[in-house]
Every structure is written in structure tokens, then in C-alpha cells.
Amino acid sequence: MESIENIPSYTIRQVTEPEWEKLRDIRTRLIEESPQAFGDNIEQTRRVPPTTWEGLARNNLIFVIENDQRFIATAGLRQNTDGVWLVTGVWTDPEYRGRGLGRKLLKHVIEVARTKGIGCLQLDVNQIQISAIKLYESLGFEKIFTLENEIYGDGKRYNQDNYQLDLAKI
Numbered sequence: 001m002e003s004i005e006n007i008p009s010y011t012i013r014q015v016t017e018p019e020w021e022k023l024r025d026i027r028t029r030l031i032e033e034s035p036q037a038f039g040d041n042i043e044q045t046r047r048v049p050p051t052t053w054e055g056l057a058r059n060n061l062i063f064v065i066e067n068d069q070r071f072i073a074t075a076g077l078r079q080n081t082d083g084v085w086l087v088t089g090v091w092t093d094p095e096y097r098g099r100g101l102g103r104k105l106l107k108h109v110i111e112v113a114r115t116k117g118i119g120c121l122q123l124d125v126n127q128i129q130i131s132a133i134k135l136y137e138s139l140g141f142e143k144i145f146t147l148e149n150e151i152y153g154d155g156k157r158y159n160q161d162n163y164q165l166d167l168a169k170i
Ligand SMILES: CC(C)(COP(=O)(O)OP(=O)(O)OC[C@H]1O[C@@H](n2cnc3c(N)ncnc32)[C@H](O)[C@@H]1OP(=O)(O)O)[C@@H](O)C(=O)NCCC(=O)NCCS
Pocket: 034, 037, 038, 073, 089, 090, 091, 092, 093, 096, 097, 098, 099, 100, 101, 102, 103, 104, 124, 125, 126, 129, 130, 131, 132, 133, 134, 135, 138
């Protein structure tokens, strides 16, 4: 297995239903740590019942990097009601940032999308999340439009960029 700096042993994989508690843990951590990066609100997230977490793990493509049985990075792939495939919930534990995990996981998500025959991916990002934007642009995502004053998990409003990746181009 390819090694990431200082993390000799890790796995990248999709979350399964029996792991819903670990999924709940990382989703709660990411909203607590980066409320300005996600639409979800922490109080609502804490009230989500176990059956909903189980369903989330069962019915969604949520990927993680696991190290020592702990989820340390995550990203999801979801189709919206218009049929557009979205990359969602991209987050690396602050302890592990800057070591290539985010890039590795997103490359994995892109390859999964490709094997599913998905031609285009989209995502939304708060304009102030500079590290995320640099990562997306370096992977080939291109800015399509901006929505102003979108509400985020910290209750504040920010401008939000919508990015698109044409898989045929990369
Ligand atoms: C965005 C995020 C997932 C990146 O995760 P990571 O594991 O640290 O990313 P990597 O180490 O793979 O870095 C990949 C690229 O991101 C960019 N990047 C990472 N950290 C950066 C920093 N501190 N400043 C500027 N760019 C940065 C760089 O382009 C980097 O590529 P490089 O190392 O070749 O220069 C992480 O910073 C994070 O969780 N941020 C908070 C949540 C968030 O904003 N999520 C996105 C929601 S849309």
C-alpha cells in the first residue's frame, strides 16, 4: 500500500452500515470543527437518531480514510434530485492535515465516480475555505458560479462557489 507521510498504515474505503457510530463520530467532529464549511447545524446533528445514521451509511457513498481503527478523513458522493452527482462532506482531521489525505481520498472518489460511468461531478464550497478550493482546483475542478449569502453551520452567511469537474478532461 502506498504510504502517506507519517501514516504508514491506512485504508481508504466506503463506510458500511455496521460502522454507523464511527460515521456519526466523524460527521459530528467535522461540523464541530469546521461549522463554516458545511450546511449542517451541530444541534440538529446531535439529535439525529441511530436509525438515520444507519440509513446514511447504507444508502450513501461515504468514503473514509481509516488509521488505527479511527476515521481520519472523509468525503461523499451523492446524486441530487436533478440527477447531478455531488462531492460532499470533504474533511480531514486537523491532526492529519497537509499530509496528502484529502487529495488521496478525492482521487479515490473521482475514480469510483468514473467506474460508475459518471461524467461530471459538482461541489459547493464556502469562498473562505481556501485550502479546500486550492485542493479542488488542483484536481481540475472549475468554478461555474457563485451564490451569495448562503447560510452555513455556524449560522453566518457566506458566498458559496459551485465547482464542476468534467471527468473526460482529466
Ligand atoms: C480541505 C481539506 C479537506 C484538505 O485536506 P488535507 O488532507 O489537509 O489535504 P492535502 O494534504 O491532501 O492537501 C491537498 C491540497 O490542498 C491544498 N491545501 C492543503 N492545506 C493547505 C493550506 N494550509 N493552505 C493552502 N492550501 C492547502 C493544497 O493545494 C494541497 O496540495 P499540495 O500539498 O500539493 O500543495 C482540509 O483542509 C479540511 O478538512 N478543511 C476544513 C473542511 C473543509 O473546508 N472542507 C471542504 C468543504 S467544501
